[in-house]
Amino acid sequence: MELAGLERAFGAYRALDGLDLTVERGEFIALLGPSGCGKSTALNCIAGLLPLTGGAILLDGKPIHELAPEERGFGMVFQSYALFPHMTIRKNVGFGLAMQGVPKAEAEARIDAALDLVRLKSQGDKLPGQLSGGQQQRVAIARAIVIRPPLVLMDEPLSNLDAKLRLEMRAEIRAIHEAIGSTTIYVTHDQDEALSLADRIVVMANGVIRQVGTPEELYERPNHVDVADFMGFRTRILGRVTADGSMVELPGGRLALPAARGLRAGTPVTVSVRPEDFVASKGEARGGDGLTGTVRSIEYRGRAWFGSAALPDGTLVYFRADSTLPQGAPVILAPDPARTLIFEETGR
Structure with a gap:
C-alpha cells in the first residue's frame, strides 16, 4: 500500500x-x-x-x-x-x-x-x-x-x-x-x-x-525533538552552544556534551535526556559536573527512585536517584553525555 x-x-x-x-x-x-x-x-x-x-x-x-x-x-x-x-x-x-x-x-x-x-x-x-x-x-x-x-x-x-x-x-x-x-x-x-x-x-x-x-x-x-519525546526523552532543556564551542550553556550550569561537537558557537539547541540517564545527587553543581536544580517530587519504583527537579528558569528535569531526596533540596543533575541528544533550533 x-x-x-x-x-x-x-x-x-x-x-x-x-x-x-x-x-x-x-x-x-x-x-x-x-x-x-x-x-x-x-x-x-x-x-x-x-x-x-x-x-x-x-x-x-x-x-x-x-x-x-x-x-x-x-x-x-x-x-x-x-x-x-x-x-x-x-x-x-x-x-x-x-x-x-x-x-x-x-x-x-x-x-x-x-x-x-x-x-x-x-x-x-x-x-x-x-x-x-x-x-x-x-x-x-x-x-x-x-x-x-x-x-x-x-x-x-x-x-x-x-x-x-x-x-x-x-x-x-x-x-x-x-x-x-x-x-x-x-x-x-x-x-x-x-x-x-x-x-x-x-x-x-x-x-x-x-x-x-x-x-x-x-x-x-x-x-527530531518530537520523536525523542515519544521515545522516552522526557527532559527538554533550551540552551546555547558556548562561545568556544566546547560546552552547552543551560539553565543551572554548563555541560560538555559530545553531541554538540561541530555545532557553531552560539547555536540555540534543545537538549533531550531520558529520566534513567539523568542522575540526581545531593549538592550544587560546580565546574560543569552537572546542572543545579531543586527537587519537586520523587517516588520509589522498585530498583531506584525517580523524580522531577526544577532548573533556575523553571524547566523541569526528570531524573533517577539511588536514594530518596527531600523535596526542595538542591541537587546536582548529571546526564550521561553519550546518551544525551541535541537538536538545533529546538528541533522545530
Missing part, C-alpha cells in the same frame, strides 16, 4: 498535511503520536470513513481512495470494540461474511477458525456483555480478520483495557498478525506498544510524519 501526499482538511485546519508512506505486504506498521497529531485521521482515511482533500491511496498500484469502505475489503478494530450487543459472539464475528454473501458452510468454518485463533471458540453462543473487556476486544479482532482482508486497521484497540490485559493482548495481536499474514496498521499513543508490536514505527506530529524507522532506530537515534 502507498500513501501519496495524503491530505485531510477540516475547514482551515489541516489534520493531514502531505503524508507519504509505503507499507510492504505483511508488514506491521504503528502510527505513533500525541492526541491530535493526525494518526487516527490517517487511519480513517485509509479505511474510507473520511474522504481525502488531497493525495491518493494506492493498493497494489491501483487507486482506492474513491472506493466506499465496504469496497476496500479492509478489517477494522476500534477502540470501543463496536460489537452488536444483541448478537451472539458467532453472529458478531460472522457479520462481515454475511454482508459479503459467503455461503453458510464456508462462513461457519471461517468463524470457527477465527474464534479458535483468538481462543474464544467456547464462547461463541454468549452475548458481548457476558465477556470481559479483553475477550470483547478479541471478538473484534476475530470479526476483522475473518473476512481475510489484505489490510487490518487497528485504532488504539488496547486503550480501554487495564495494564495487565494490555500486556497480554500485545503478544496476542502480534501472534495473530503473524498467523494470518495480513498487513497491519496500528494506531497508538503508547511508545511501549509501538516498540513491542511494530516492524516499523511512523511518528507523527501536527499532521506530518516526523520519522519512520524500526523500533531500534527510533529508540536509539530519533532525528
Whole structure:
C-alpha cells in the first residue's frame, strides 16, 4: 500500500498535511503520536470513513481512495470494540461474511477458525456483555480478520483495557498478525506498544510524519525533538552552544556534551535526556559536573527512585536517584553525555 501526499482538511485546519508512506505486504506498521497529531485521521482515511482533500491511496498500484469502505475489503478494530450487543459472539464475528454473501458452510468454518485463533471458540453462543473487556476486544479482532482482508486497521484497540490485559493482548495481536499474514496498521499513543508490536514505527506530529524507522532506530537515534519525546526523552532543556564551542550553556550550569561537537558557537539547541540517564545527587553543581536544580517530587519504583527537579528558569528535569531526596533540596543533575541528544533550533 502507498500513501501519496495524503491530505485531510477540516475547514482551515489541516489534520493531514502531505503524508507519504509505503507499507510492504505483511508488514506491521504503528502510527505513533500525541492526541491530535493526525494518526487516527490517517487511519480513517485509509479505511474510507473520511474522504481525502488531497493525495491518493494506492493498493497494489491501483487507486482506492474513491472506493466506499465496504469496497476496500479492509478489517477494522476500534477502540470501543463496536460489537452488536444483541448478537451472539458467532453472529458478531460472522457479520462481515454475511454482508459479503459467503455461503453458510464456508462462513461457519471461517468463524470457527477465527474464534479458535483468538481462543474464544467456547464462547461463541454468549452475548458481548457476558465477556470481559479483553475477550470483547478479541471478538473484534476475530470479526476483522475473518473476512481475510489484505489490510487490518487497528485504532488504539488496547486503550480501554487495564495494564495487565494490555500486556497480554500485545503478544496476542502480534501472534495473530503473524498467523494470518495480513498487513497491519496500528494506531497508538503508547511508545511501549509501538516498540513491542511494530516492524516499523511512523511518528507523527501536527499532521506530518516526523520519522519512520524500526523500533531500534527510533529508540536509539530519533532525528527530531518530537520523536525523542515519544521515545522516552522526557527532559527538554533550551540552551546555547558556548562561545568556544566546547560546552552547552543551560539553565543551572554548563555541560560538555559530545553531541554538540561541530555545532557553531552560539547555536540555540534543545537538549533531550531520558529520566534513567539523568542522575540526581545531593549538592550544587560546580565546574560543569552537572546542572543545579531543586527537587519537586520523587517516588520509589522498585530498583531506584525517580523524580522531577526544577532548573533556575523553571524547566523541569526528570531524573533517577539511588536514594530518596527531600523535596526542595538542591541537587546536582548529571546526564550521561553519550546518551544525551541535541537538536538545533529546538528541533522545530
